[in-house]
Amino acid sequence: MSSPPRTAERGSVTRPYTLWKEVATAYLSPALTAGLGGFLSGRPEVTRAAFTSIGVTSAVVACIVGAWLHRRGRPRLWTTAMPRPLLILGLVVTAVAIAGLAGWFASDWLPSHTPVPDAPWLRRLRIDLPLSAGLATTIVTWRWHGTARRGIPATDLT
Secondary structure (H helix, E strand, O other): OOOOOOOOOOOOOOOOHHHHHHHHHHHHHHHHHHHHHHHHHHOOEEEEHHHHHHHHHHHHHHHHHHHHHOOOOOHHHHHHHOOOOHHHHHHHHHHHHHHHHHHHHHHHHHHHHHHOOOOHHHHHHHOOOOHHHHHHHHHHHHHHHHHOOOOOOOOOOO
């Protein structure tokens, strides 16, 4: 008597892409990982950044990219036809560039042109924002493309 296989077979039906679950995962994964890393290394500023700039940036980017990929439940034809690595590369470069500009704006421009004082946490944004945006975009796009390519409707926004 043999036991049933524990892994899914290729081509089997997978769970539909659900935006709110992707956003929650995009927040929790880097926040918990970086928070634990900051705690274990004795760097409280990393632990604080994990639940603020790192986690929040990941969640916001995942929401924006996921919603753009959904486009009212109907994926754009070119996003499903394009090979996954190329789509990911294009979206990651775009997200990292925008997040890098936002990090520069917050860390350099704000203190020199507004009453916002220069603080160490502002300088961290130059690294935290683009890195979080790149990781969130990669993961969300990878998972979305997998469901869109299998013919599963990527419409479940609840």
